[in-house]
Amino acid sequence: MRMKLRFQFDTRNIDWESVPEILEKAGIGFYPAEKHKHAFHNSHAVVFVFDSEHLIGFGRVMSDGEYQAAIYDVAILPEYQQKGIGKQIISHLMDRTPGCNYILYAAPGKEPFYEKIGFRRMKTGLALFVNREHMQQRGFTE
Numbered sequence: 001m002r003m004k005l006r007f008q009f010d011t012r013n014i015d016w017e018s019v020p021e022i023l024e025k026a027g028i029g030f031y032p033a034e035k036h037k038h039a040f041h042n043s044h045a046v047v048f049v050f051d052s053e054h055l056i057g058f059g060r061v062m063s064d065g066e067y068q069a070a071i072y073d074v075a076i077l078p079e080y081q082q083k084g085i086g087k088q089i090i091s092h093l094m095d096r097t098p099g100c101n102y103i104l105y106a107a108p109g110k111e112p113f114y115e116k117i118g119f120r121r122m123k124t125g126l127a128l129f130v131n132r133e134h135m136q137q138r139g140f141t142e
């Protein structure tokens, strides 16, 4: 597949309807487009990846800009996975939050991707999800 990748680090001209579409195709949780728009706008840094003019992936980091950061909504269209794009998204998010600790929760089964980048499983991580039973059933919590 020939690719003409472009990375964008702001939310200008994003077709927000395609965000939940990509999240759904990638197999992770999604909301109405407007909710994602607010979430990306309110994040510390964002990365959107295009192939020519088509949005094919993204990620965002929430942070205090000093020492703590959390990575969310890293997703790439299935046909673009395993080509090094996910790694580049994480790298760009980390470049924009230097000196920070990072936390995230991987989609079940995707932990090895983050372990390859250097993340380690947390021994004392706890989460309080809005939809507790659903997240437990999906394998996120004990």
Ligand SMILES: CC(C)(COP(=O)(O)OP(=O)(O)OC[C@H]1O[C@@H](n2cnc3c(N)ncnc32)[C@H](O)[C@@H]1OP(=O)(O)O)[C@@H](O)C(=O)NCCC(=O)NCCS
Pocket: 026, 027, 028, 074, 075, 076, 077, 080, 081, 082, 083, 084, 085, 086, 087, 088, 105, 106, 107, 109, 110, 111, 112, 113, 116
């Ligand atoms: C998980 C995801 C973001 C990874 O992005 P990607 O572009 O496919 O990954 P990359 O090609 O950058 O892979 C980087 C490295 O991780 C490895 N890797 C990627 N996904 C992996 C997986 N599921 N299991 C094991 N290793 C994996 C790659 O083989 C590669 O290894 P290498 O550096 O030795 O060559 C992407 O597959 C995706 O969007 N998945 C669906 C949504 C999702 O689960 N998102 C994460 C939610 S937290």
